[in-house]
Amino acid sequence: MTGSAVRLALEGVGHAFGTLKVLDGVDLVAEPGEVMVLIGPSGCGKSTLLSIFGGMLAPQAGRVRMDGAVAPDCLNALTYVFQDFALLPWRSVAGNVSLVLEDSALSAAERARRVEEVLALTGLSDFAGAWPKQLSGGMRQRVGIARALAVRPAVLLMDEPLSALDAQTRGLLLDEFAEMIARAGVTTVYVTHNLAEAVRLGQQVVVLSRRPGRVREIVRIDRPLAGRHIEDADLLAIEQHLWALIRDDAALADRERVDG
Amino acid sequence: MAEVPFRGGGFAPRDIPAASVGTLVGLVLLWQAGASLHWISTKFLPAPWDIARALYALAASGELWVHLSASLQRLAIGWAVGTVAGLVVGLVVGLFTLARSPGMAVVSALFPIPKIALVPLFIIWFGIGEGSKVITLAFGVFFPTVINTVAGVDGVPRNLIRMGQSFGLGWWSIVRKIVLPGALPAILSGFRITTSTAIILLVAAEMIGAEKGIGAFVLAAGNLYDTDNLLAGIVLLSTIGLVLSWVIGRMEKLLLSWR
Ligand SMILES: Nc1ncnc2c1ncn2[C@@H]1O[C@H](COP(=O)(O)OP(=O)(O)O)[C@@H](O)[C@H]1O
Ligand SMILES: [Mg+2]
Numbered sequence: 001m002t003g004s005a006v007r008l009a010l011e012g013v014g015h016a017f018g019t020l021k022v023l024d025g026v027d028l029v030a031e032p033g034e035v036m037v038l039i040g041p042s043g044c045g046k047s048t049l050l051s052i053f054g055g056m057l058a059p060q061a062g063r064v065r066m067d068g069a070v071a072p073d074c075l076n077a078l079t080y081v082f083q084d085f086a087l088l089p090w091r092s093v094a095g096n097v098s099l100v101l102e103d104s105a106l107s108a109a110e111r112a113r114r115v116e117e118v119l120a121l122t123g124l125s126d127f128a129g130a131w132p133k134q135l136s137g138g139m140r141q142r143v144g145i146a147r148a149l150a151v152r153p154a155v156l157l158m159d160e161p162l163s164a165l166d167a168q169t170r171g172l173l174l175d176e177f178a179e180m181i182a183r184a185g186v187t188t189v190y191v192t193h194n195l196a197e198a199v200r201l202g203q204q205v206v207v208l209s210r211r212p213g214r215v216r217e218i219v220r221i222d223r224p225l226a227g228r229h230i231e232d233a234d235l236l237a238i239e240q241h242l243w244a245l246i247r248d249d250a251a252l253a254d255r256e257r258v259d260g
Numbered sequence: 261m262a263e264v265p266f267r268g269g270g271f272a273p274r275d276i277p278a279a280s281v282g283t284l285v286g287l288v289l290l291w292q293a294g295a296s297l298h299w300i301s302t303k304f305l306p307a308p309w310d311i312a313r314a315l316y317a318l319a320a321s322g323e324l325w326v327h328l329s330a331s332l333q334r335l336a337i338g339w340a341v342g343t344v345a346g347l348v349v350g351l352v353v354g355l356f357t358l359a360r361s362p363g364m365a366v367v368s369a370l371f372p373i374p375k376i377a378l379v380p381l382f383i384i385w386f387g388i389g390e391g392s393k394v395i396t397l398a399f400g401v402f403f404p405t406v407i408n409t410v411a412g413v414d415g416v417p418r419n420l421i422r423m424g425q426s427f428g429l430g431w432w433s434i435v436r437k438i439v440l441p442g443a444l445p446a447i448l449s450g451f452r453i454t455t456s457t458a459i460i461l462l463v464a465a466e467m468i469g470a471e472k473g474i475g476a477f478v479l480a481a482g483n484l485y486d487t488d489n490l491l492a493g494i495v496l497l498s499t500i501g502l503v504l505s506w507v508i509g510r511m512e513k514l515l516l517s518w519r
Contacts, residue, residue: 086423100427
């Protein structure tokens with residue numbers, strides 16, 4: 001679908017909020033079309049890292065590089081999917097998707113066509129005229145996905161996109177994500193604290209340490225997303241390994257005082 | 261075995277539209293009954309029927325429209341000028357660091373001044389004609405509008421603005437499609453306050469040097485102790501307030517149906 005093939009790299013990234021050192025010497029590379037999953041204890045700087053990846057926060061040290069070809073129909077190379085959906089409550093489902101196309105040079109007809117296409121892709125065609133408040137959490141996040149796909153992104157940046165949803169919806173959407181990411185072939189950085197999500201989606205699972213976040217270990221999973229199932233034995237084994245890695249850090253992070 | 265007692269009642273007041281009309285009508289009827297039965301002396305408080313007759317006489321002689329149209333015109337222009345200026349300044353103060361502290365300092369210093377006290381000053385500046393009256397209204401409407409607009413802009417969820425930025429929307433698009441709609445509920449509820457402020461200031465301004473207008477009419481009637489006409493004027497003002505509040509309610513229903 002998209003012809004983008006973009007490599008995204010962090011080089012020596014460090015950041016502090018005031019005196020709070022959040023990230024330290026982070027080097028990461030997401031190859032074109034690869035899904036990189038970031039896991040780590042809460043407060044270790046995952047969201048901060050994702051903001052830096054997408055140019056929403058300027059790191060105090062290091063830099064972000066984007067190399068490769070962005071498809072001509074791509075309107076927004078680095079595109080987010082948010083944990084809290086970030087939908088405009090005063091716009092319909094179709095209006096929320098159309099919002100991100102309105103500043104482009106697309107003709108009205110082409111815009112309408114794209115909106116229709118991504119709504120169909122995410123199973124939202126029957127909800128085009130609905131208000132966000134009328135939708136379940138799962139449907140709202142599908143709107144978030146539709147909006148992101150509408151701009152034909154080269155990179156998808158997803159910050160705990162399933163965290164606000166109940167377990168059943170999460171399972172359903174996880175499989176839909178895997179399918180859409182595989183089909184679109186977009187480079188993806190996916191933040192989660194859920195290890196099952198990490199092994200279902202990740203080709204490269206980056207384990208971050210407690211704050212200040214550093215890369216502790218990178219676990220590669222070479223199986224294609226399409227054939228994976230969260231109950232596969234090899235994935236479960238990796239999940240246990242990941243848990244062993246972050247368990248102590250998570251316990252310590254949990255007992256930390258949160259200031260500011 | 262005892263039944264579990266219910267503890268979840270109350271704290272859920274509902275609106276009953278018929279009850280609001282019913283209450284007002286009931287009070288007027290009670291008042292009329294009190295006057296008819298001579299419990300209330302009409303010397304001290306004219307009966308509703310007397311007020312209605314006074315209003316009818318005013319309408320029949322054409323005097324009503326002269327005063328009403330003069331007042332409505334001032335109200336419309338003064339409110340609109342103050343509102344537009346307040347929205348623009350509120351948006352600027354709400355959006356720009358450079359304007360924020362200076363703007364809020366000036367607004368906080370001038371907001372509490374009773375604007376009525378400034379009417380003589382406005383008359384010196386803008387003359388005794390329409391200018392000083394409209395400016396008095398606009399001035400009174402301006403400050404609460406600024407404050408409500410700033411509060412509305414501040415209340416727009418940060419994550420929605422960041423969403424717009426992350427999708428590469430332009431500055432003006434973000435203001436027009438995210439900030440303004442997000443601030444609209446606060447702005448509209450501010451309109452309820454500014455319309456009543458405008459009516460109060462309208463009467464005050466018309467009591468100082470005006471020949472036409474409900475304020476001037478009420479003042480003249482008061483000077484003659486013509487209490488029927490005095491209260492007829494008051495009824496007109498109250499009606500204007502009710503109509504405006506109904507209009508704003510409709511606007512909220514129409515523009516904020518997404519809530
Ligand atoms: N804008 C900010 N200002 C100050 N501190 C922040 C800001 N954003 C995040 N932090 C702090 O930085 C740390 C890392 O935050 P975050 O990246 O959100 O962690 P994670 O997503 O891994 O839970 C936390 O302690 C958080 O309180
Ligand atoms: Mg986070």
